[in-house]
Amino acid sequence: MKNRKGLVAVATAVTLSFALAACGGRGGATEESGTAPVDGAESGASAAAGGEGTKIGIALPKKTSQNWVEAEEMFKADCAEAKLDCTIQFADGGAAEQQNQVAAMIENGVQVLIIGAVDGSQLGTQLAQAKAANIKVIAYDRMLTNTEDVDYYIAYDNFGVGQLQGEALLNGLKEKKGDKDKWTIELIAGSPDDANSLKFFDGAMDVLKPKIDDGTLTIGSGQAEFTQVSTQNWDPKNVQSRMDTILNSTYPGDEVMDGVLSPNDTLGRAAITSVEQAGKPLPVVTGQDSEDESVTWVVQEKQYSTIYKDTRALVANAVKLAIAVASGDDNPELEGVTVNETEYESTEGHPVVAYLLTPQIVTSENAAEVYANDEHRAGLVAEAQK
Structure with missing residues (x-):
């Protein structure tokens, strides 16, 4: 690649x-x-x-x-x-x-x-x-x-999408978790029968792996391979179940995950829901597709980023x-x-x-500009900013 x-x-x-x-x-x-x-x-x-x-x-x-x-x-x-x-x-x-x-x-x-x-x-x-x-x-x-x-x-x-997601995760960790200089993250990948899934993952790891190698990032669960983190059928239920298990086994008590690499919005929201239900602070979570709910969550800074395609x-x-x-x-x-x-x-x-x-990457800072020519999403941004 x-x-x-x-x-x-x-x-x-x-x-x-x-x-x-x-x-x-x-x-x-x-x-x-x-x-x-x-x-x-x-x-x-x-x-x-x-x-x-x-x-x-x-x-x-x-x-x-x-x-x-x-x-x-x-x-x-x-x-x-x-x-x-x-x-x-x-x-x-x-x-x-x-x-x-x-x-x-x-x-x-x-x-x-x-x-x-x-x-x-x-x-x-x-x-x-x-x-x-x-x-x-x-x-x-x-x-x-x-x-x-x-x-x-x-x-x-799609490789570029993954790179943008990796960069967004690093930027979000610095911005939202800047009281640390080392962060614990988890990885999510898409369905193994979708040829794009590995492209997204490889693009993200092109950015993240050097930071994993130098100790800046730690994968708390140890699940670092595509085969370990892929999500059959892009089913958010599979992600939420997996995140529930990881939270119980790897993040007891006051332990928290700082970030989650998610390949799309649906799976990112599933990860956020799992963390919320566990009563833990929200991690920095990436996404993709600019789905309606995630556009709102990004503007409200509940989800850190999405991708506009x-x-x-x-x-x-x-x-x-x-x-x-x-x-x-x-x-x-x-x-x-x-x-x-x-x-x-x-x-x-x-x-x-x-x-x-x-x-194009989208965060709360540039959402209004990115969606300026998208009447529907521009409306979502305006409503979320009220």
Whole structure:
């Protein structure tokens, strides 16, 4: 895994305007999607020249977080604007259901598949069928693995997300627990069947491990490996149960954990709930996805940080990419999106062209600025600041 601090360094207020200029943030509500592009930003329709009638299959995973629910509505809106023939399905029944859904999309003659996988390693047969049918495959948000039959990957820079989370945890410890020079933390990782989970974890450990090695940070439970701290199905109940056990076994009496590395907001809130119920001081907790409750908690300083990955931007660029490749452009350019052709592999030795958007860290100090072009979240910030 290569160090990507160059991307992390760009994650400032300039980053947000950069991403929004490319594709628009969440704005005022529309009847169909509940969202609208920021004024002056491109919508899916603006990139749709020649795309009318293009058949696109959009396979999404389980509705495990707010951003996936939002993505569905945004795909609907952008497909309608661009007059595309889109089939959009969730696989709440798991990997087997998604296999059947993708197979049906292929049978129905889609020209492009956009796949947010339940388990990216379990679609090899279906992707081989897509390849044979000359259907372009775009891995959306999560890499598809154990196959060479992937053409493109579009996501936020997930290793960079992890680095931002690691940096936020260190900054939060200094800011909130500054009466110490050494801190005790715990680690949480995402689901092992989600290819992004290890990216998040490795990015965070790229920042945290030197501080663990020099003694600045101690992992109280000793659970430091991805296999020990991963969370099956991203289920917050699993995190809360694990944190309850760790608190009982590792933090008796007046012992406290100073910080928790959490890969997303849902799991971060589960950790916070566990600590609250134990009657202990709140640790510094990271997150991701800017979920509504966590936006409020961040502003109120109950959760230290989250990550803003504008789903509108990701969806809009995924639709533009699909339109372009369906029309025969094998190397399309997306304004404001970084292209990496070497570092993301679907299987060893098979790099996939990756289109990467840049994430942004959010704390109570910059929340109003970060969400200024996101009407819904800006409203949450204003309400929480009252």
